[in-house]
Amino acid sequence: MDRAVSTGHNRAVSEVLIEMRGAGKRFRTWKRREGFGGFFVNLFAREWTEVAALEGIELEIRRGEFLGLIGANGAGKTTLLKCVSGITPVSSGSARMFGCDSFALRDEHKRRLSMVMGQRSQLWWDLPAIDSFRLLREIYSVPRSDFELRLRESAERLQVTDMLQRQLRNLSLGERMKMEIIGAFLHEPDVVFLDEPTIGLDLVSRETIRRYLVEINRARGVTIVLTSHDMEDIEETCRRLVILRQGRVLFDGGLVDLKARTYERRAIEVHLEPSSPGWDAAFEPLLEPFGARLERAAPLTLLFSVPAPAVQRFVPFLFERFAIRDLSIEHHPLDMIIRQIFQQREGGA
Amino acid sequence: MSTAAPSSSIARDLRLLGVAFAYELRKVTAWRAGFVVRELMRSLWRPLVMIFVYRAILVTPEARFGGFDFPALVAYLILAASFEKLLFHQRGLDLADQIFQGYVTKYLTMPVRFFVLALGRFAQHLAVQSSVVAFLWVVGSLLFPQWWPRVASASAALQAFVLVLLGSYCAFLMCFLVNVLAFWLEVVWTLSAMASFVFSFAAGVLVPVSAMPQSLAGALRWMFPYWAVSAPGELFLGRLGTQEFLRGVCVLLAWVVALELLRQLLWRRGLRRHIGAGV
Structure with missing residues (x-):
């Protein structure tokens, strides 16, 4: 693994929020044989294989970092996010967040994190986003005054104030993603995972979302982990880059260091x-x-x-x-x- | 999931249930056409068809079907349809879709018990359907007073309502269980349609259970659908008494406990399988 010296902010003094030590994730899957004969064989005898989605991951993410996670499809980006956020357990090694095993996070820890999956909306299609935000307010126990203030600020910054009352189905893809992002930050999480948040968005929406993320990362010191196939996203937001390939970390270091090499x-x-x-x-x-x-x-x-x-x-x-x-x-x-x-x-x- | 003190956890769950209820209520009323078709018109057609079927069978005024004459059957069918509307139904829960499409994973990163959100859906269903049934009863009794069922007594109506509520909760747990099978199976909607048909039959929606062969009726009296629809109908009309009501409460409570335990077990195992498979 290539580990460059990070620059840009004081990593020495900030708290480690996410830590993976020798983390691996293996999935068991069975091979589907081809053809009509294969169909019958599949019914009675399945050939199981193990797939390594992650192997020997060493990663440490500190408070306030803006980390870009990149790699080809199937490189293990989403699996890594899921292991770190506690959705799925690691098969070997350890994954810890806020000092706890990621897969055993308590409610008080879950209130400190948030996740946006670009292709999995957490807001209800038939309702205005404001209704879903109210449900999220209750789930995360956000005081009403804080909720109103954060909602107003975020909506203004992302230029969607007029759309809060509109049914989600009537919003454009970019507007919907902005709503998802507002929902993710309403409870002021310490760590936010963004899995391809700008996928399919137009230039203006992408730019607005990037600017918002950078501002919120700087102003509040929120740790943001972003996966994207769009290198502009990474270049304009992240200070640190982790490149994954076939479940392994290929590069982990500052974006500036990476560019300096070339x-x-x-x-x-x-x-x-x-x-x-x-x-x-x-x-x-x-x-x-x-x-x-x-x-x-x-x-x-x-x-x-x-x-x-x-x-x-x-x-x-x-x-x-x-x-x-x-x-x-x-x-x-x-x-x-x-x-x-x-x-x-x-x-x- | 939560490790907070039990009292605060319960209070939080109740508060969340209230918000989830309001959220679900807004969801169901968001689409006017959807509301009219799904909530108002659903389960109206089957009793109408059955009324014509029984009219064709019971040609003369003296003709009987399992001890019911035609007006008594019409009254029973109206009651069965009304109670069936109060029961939670398979389409009321889109959990299987959420599991198939991976949406359920987002709740794993939230400080929330997923079941509380599902309970909000159940509460919404009861509230909406109670209003719809009340509305249909007012309209129906004004338009067809000679056919409309007459309650035997206030306590009979209350007893019937208690059984329907408990039965509806059993139906909700059953729906949840069938949906949770999506962790293992890809044929949940087929199972769901089959379960719905069996439920209708066992509940006596098509034919009163007391009009069925004795051995079958005896077996169905141990099942919760009977106590959720057919028995409340007969209680309402004064054909069953308080002793039967008490038996019904016991049977339904036993079902609630069994289904709840099974729900917890399947949910935990399903989730483990789901995350193990890489979601």
């Missing part, structure tokens, strides 16, 4: 004219003298990763080979950095 390289995106020759595998050896790598090749778009000192020489080379309509040079975007981490690990494996 400051010596640049991403060059080239948009070709329709008349231009496209990319050919034969060009590959020509990249070596520049230390460049092809990251992505679409019919009219090429993306290269190039060492910063070589950029000046590499750009004229591109103009010689291709008919270029547009070209941009930037620091490496986060998704490219992460892809490189995956590739390095695969290469090392």
